[in-house]
Amino acid sequence: MSGFYLRTKCVAYLDARRGRRAALARCLLGGLLPLLLWPAGPASADSTVRPYTGSNHSNPPLDRGQLRAIFFVRQTKWADGRVFVLPDRHPLNIRFAKEVLGVYPYQLRSTWDRMVYSGTGVPPTVV
Template sequence: MRVIAVCLLLCVCLPVKAIESTVIINNGVEKRQFSRTDIRNIFSARTQYWSDGAKITVYVLDAQTEAHKDFCREMLKMFPYQLERMWNQITYSGQGERPQTVATEAELIEAVKNTPGAIGYAYHTSALENVREVAIP
């Protein structure tokens, strides 16, 4: 009985891993393969154009949402404040633009679907229509 109680206590106390995010792109984007470095460079605004010269439009959720924090930590391997600093540096130096922030995941998916060259992330992949999931090795 004591062993069961200890096991239950451990299960309750252990952190739960967040649902894994999926990077999504507009169907018109030609590129098929992305490395984690490619994704990090795109979301940090270091890479602003696709290989065909088309402008990349990045969509993200608000920085205060758990989904955005998880995406930064799990996919980009950085903290949200680090990403924010990169965006500020690029924006204030005139070298680029900040990503477009949307309120909900549904809005993000819709924006990626309707914007040529767009990229974003999603957690509920069953809701994805007319956008492509990116395979990242």
């Protein structure tokens, strides 16, 4: 299972306290095996939204510029990596866009739609 996880780099995000279940349920329904493993520890005490990159221990934290490059699909250099997001109107998606990326959720959606219908990029997978 961990081998599968390592090859499927997953960038999702969660509210450490309140939104975890919702995010998790959606990931599970989407068949995303790596999220079966979940960090539990002091970090779960805060309620900030942060990206989930598989493990807090093996991946360095990403800064805002890197996260924007990932979620606006300018960085695609992971051969076997996927970016997962929640549906547009999910409260976590809205908080993540505003608090972490510093953009409005509709900016993400409009960038992804333009990519799809103009053939210029592959948007993140909605789970």
